[in-house]
Amino acid sequence: MTNPNIKVNIAEVELKNPVMTASGTFGSGREYGEYVDLNKLGAVVVKGVAKEPWDGNPTPRIAETYGGMLNSVGLQNPGVDEFIEKDIPFLRQFDTKIIVNIAGKSIEDYCEVAKKLIKADIDLIELNISCPNVKAGGVNFGTDPAMVEEVTKAVKKVAKQPLIVKLTPNVTDIVAIAKAAVRGGADALSLINTLLGMAIDIHKRKPILANTVGGLSGPAIKPVALRMVYQVANAVDVPIIGMGGIANGEDAVEFILAGASAVAVGTANFNNPTATIDVIDEVKEYMDKYNVENLDDIRGKLL
DSSP, X not given: OOOOBOOEEETTEEESSSEEEOTTSSTTSGGGTTTSOGGGSSEEEEEEEOSSOBOOOOSOOEEXXXXXXXXXXXXXXXXXXXXXXXXXXXXXXXXXXXXXXXXXXXXXXXXXXXXXXXXXXXXXXXEETTSEEGGGTTEEGGGOHHHXXXXXXXXXXXXXXXXXXXXXXXXXXXXXXXXXXXXXXXXXXXXXXXXXXXXXXXXXXXXXXXXXXXXXXXXXXXXXHHHHHHHHHTTOOSOEEEESSOOSHHHHHHHHHXXXXXXXXXXXXXXXXXXXXXXXXXXXXXXXXXXXXXXXXXXXXXX
């Protein structure tokens, strides 16, 4: 077989292939433009945007760890107005779908960003519910099922584009969180976001990150991500975008076998700028090797 069908459908939006970037690891695509042909990607998921510019956390806010990295960047971004003015026109030069990750510190914040995107030329919205809800004392939106359902329902009510809800793994029961998002109207789910972790400088006897803790990503979290994708795929009926430690085509196929409709490549972009393209090519090679004509033939089909 020389031309397997690798198109996928996420909430009635057709992607030419199942590979996209993970929010926060690819900027708006400009940074990787000289290394990657953005036309080849299924979608570009941009870094989180808020209703107004965010400065992010103090430095140092990145730390390399065994099997991955910790980040405490804090969703630094220029705000949705500048994003609409500068980044969307840049991305629309390319034949790829645009997914906008939105952030907020209250339900009203999220809704305001979604409203500003109503007339924007984008394809999907990804709701980042790992943000701290300032009105609830800083508790992350994504850790409480009732809050997940409430914020999803509010944003879904005002959003024009299909809504993906990105789930945090820092919970006791990922299935309960996923079901809450679906009850709230999520058209798709993406998981997982980063796991909370920390690193310590034993010589200074201080945390390496200025914020003490950060989000762990990279190969080290892949087994956790796979388990959660598998659990959620067997509990809900919406498309799932799997992520967490994907660095090559074999990793991507694992997520698809676990039930994911598409995958996102994140941390791997930092040490291999062409990681996304490599994953696309290697998925095709796998399908050719095992005579898989369509990704639906293997999605969730563990033997």
